Amino acid sequence: MGLRMDPREWLGKIRGHVSEANKNFKADAKERQAAEKAPNSIIFNRNEIYNGYWDPAKILNTTLGGTYRPITLNDLRQFQRNMDNYRREVKKAGVHAAEGITARQVIDLASSKPLAYVNQEQYRSDIDKAKREITSAMPVSALGNTVRFLTNAGKDSQDARHTVIIQLLDYDQALSKLYSTDKKDKKTPAQLANQIRKGRLKFDCDCGRHRYFFRFLATIGGFNAGRPEEGYPKIRNPDLKGVACKHVLRVMSELESSQTTLRFLTRHLEKASAKANTQLKQKEVENELKNKSPTKIKTSEQRKAEALRRKEIRAMQRALKNKKPTQPMPTKKPTISRKKPMPKPSKKEWKAGLTPKDIAAVEAVAKLLGLSPAEVMAQKKGN
Numbered sequence: 001m002g003l004r005m006d007p008r009e010w011l012g013k014i015r016g017h018v019s020e021a022n023k024n025f026k027a028d029a030k031e032r033q034a035a036e037k038a039p040n041s042i043i044f045n046r047n048e049i050y051n052g053y054w055d056p057a058k059i060l061n062t063t064l065g066g067t068y069r070p071i072t073l074n075d076l077r078q079f080q081r082n083m084d085n086y087r088r089e090v091k092k093a094g095v096h097a098a099e100g101i102t103a104r105q106v107i108d109l110a111s112s113k114p115l116a117y118v119n120q121e122q123y124r125s126d127i128d129k130a131k132r133e134i135t136s137a138m139p140v141s142a143l144g145n146t147v148r149f150l151t152n153a154g155k156d157s158q159d160a161r162h163t164v165i166i167q168l169l170d171y172d173q174a175l176s177k178l179y180s181t182d183k184k185d186k187k188t189p190a191q192l193a194n195q196i197r198k199g200r201l202k203f204d205c206d207c208g209r210h211r212y213f214f215r216f217l218a219t220i221g222g223f224n225a226g227r228p229e230e231g232y233p234k235i236r237n238p239d240l241k242g243v244a245c246k247h248v249l250r251v252m253s254e255l256e257s258s259q260t261t262l263r264f265l266t267r268h269l270e271k272a273s274a275k276a277n278t279q280l281k282q283k284e285v286e287n288e289l290k291n292k293s294p295t296k297i298k299t300s301e302q303r304k305a306e307a308l309r310r311k312e313i314r315a316m317q318r319a320l321k322n323k324k325p326t327q328p329m330p331t332k333k334p335t336i337s338r339k340k341p342m343p344k345p346s347k348k349e350w351k352a353g354l355t356p357k358d359i360a361a362v363e364a365v366a367k368l369l370g371l372s373p374a375e376v377m378a379q380k381k382g383n
Contacts, residue, residue: 005136007289010152010160014140014282017150021163024206029227036231044071045230046220049079064238071234079232083220086240089113090221100169100200101223103252104300106244111299115213115242126209126242127297129154130249135294137164137247137254139264141279145171146225147265149254150285151247153207162207164251167225170199178272193265197255201225209245213237218244253297260288313368316361320380350377 036043041058048054052073060071064078093109095101107127114125123129137151149164174192181188203218204210204226210218213236218224221243233240244252254261268278280288298306350373351359359373366373 005152007136007286010136011150011285011289012160014150014280014285017140017163018148021148021165021206024163025204025226028206028211032227032229032231043231044234046083046232047230049076049083049232052076060234062234062238063236064234068235075234079234079238082238082240083232086217087220090243095221095223098222100167100202101221102198102200103256104198106203106252107249107297108300109243110249113241113243115237126244126246127249130246130253131297134246134250136289136292137250137294138285138289138292139254139261139280140285141277142264142268143277144275145169147268149251151250154246159207162205162247164206164247165204165225166251166255167202168196168199169201170196172274174269175272175274178269189269190262190266193262193269196269197261197265201255203244203248203251205245205247207245207247210248214242214244214248216240217242249297250294253295257295258292260292313364316364319358319361320365320376350374 035041039057042060044054044058044060054060061068062071062075064075090101090105090109093105093112095105095109110125110127114127116125117123117129123132133154134151137149139147139149141148145168147166147168149166151162151164153159153162174196177192178188202223202225204215204224213233215224215226215229216231216233216237217240219228219230232238264278264280268276271278350362354362362373362376366376369376371379
């Protein structure tokens with residue numbers, strides 16, 4: 001995991017971050033519109049792909065197959081298959097068209113079908129980059145169901161920070177539940193905040209990787225929070241791999257697991273309004289970031305494996321605790337004038353009287369505690 005950055009290196013001013021983000025998104029939309037209307041436009045929208053025809057004046061190329069070359073009719077058929085396959089894959093992951101996606105699904109999809117970087121000696125995927133480069137993400141404002149996060153930019157970026165937009169699609173439902181509870185109930189807002197952060201959402205990011213590589217996928221997948229993108233990424237991502245950029249992946253992890261985000265959403269929900277407006281002050285954000293470590297980005301499989309490992313270790317610890325000694329213990333402890341460290345049994349001594357299963361349990365606990373198996377048995381006998 002990358003080192004936590006000093007917020008002064010990237011955060012900038014909180015005041016004005018909304019207008020800055022809006023300016024970036026508007027500039028992006030304006031450039032996209034101009035590119036489509038240009039006489040020499042090379043945008044290839046999905047309707048043209050499904051119709052199997054495009055304007056002959058358009059000189060279209062692709063990197064499908066790994067080389068930059070002119071598009072053929074066979075490429076069109078492959079693009080069609082890629083779009084159909086992508087929809088099937090996200091549906092299989094539990095994502096349904098126009099119903100949004102969850103933070104957990106974003107992380108799992110990014111892991112299961114990553115878009116590989118050209119130079120894999122440095123980075124394998126967007127998750128890898130998110131873990132090593134994007135170490136800070138913070139919700140700084142919210143209006144209704146829309147939350148704005150700020151993240152640091154990558155080390156080689158010309159920008160200092162990026163804005164990630166999250167639309168919480170279960171927000172209105174949470175408000176309805178909130179209206180029916182007692183105003184003195186302090187637990188309900190936090191409970192509902194915890195539910196909506198793990199619920200359905202849509203997202204957008206103002207970075208170039210989201211714009212050119214992933215916005216088309218978010219559009220056809222039904223979880224795009226920004227402007228729709230109809231132009232197929234025939235150059236940047238013709239195989240339709242991945243799902244989100246490194247900034248979005250960092251935000252998904254913080255949204256789902258961070259106590260800082262939970263407190264922010266609770267504070268926002270407590271206003272009990274569909275048009276609630278919450279904005280943190282500069283000092284609030286700086287203080288939170290100074291004391292905050294980035295959450296670990298983990299897939300569902302990694303979480304299950306860790307949970308299983310913890311369960312096995314607890315079982316081993318219980319087995320050791322309940323194990324009856326096979327050798328008689330001395331009835332009287334020798335008098336010692338001053339406290340001396342407990343002698344460590346030799347390798348053969350600590351195994352005496354233990355079954356192979358007990359020996360494996362002792363070695364597992366020793367590895368967890370950073371001790372030798374002899375030291376673990378010495379502590380047990382000392383107790």
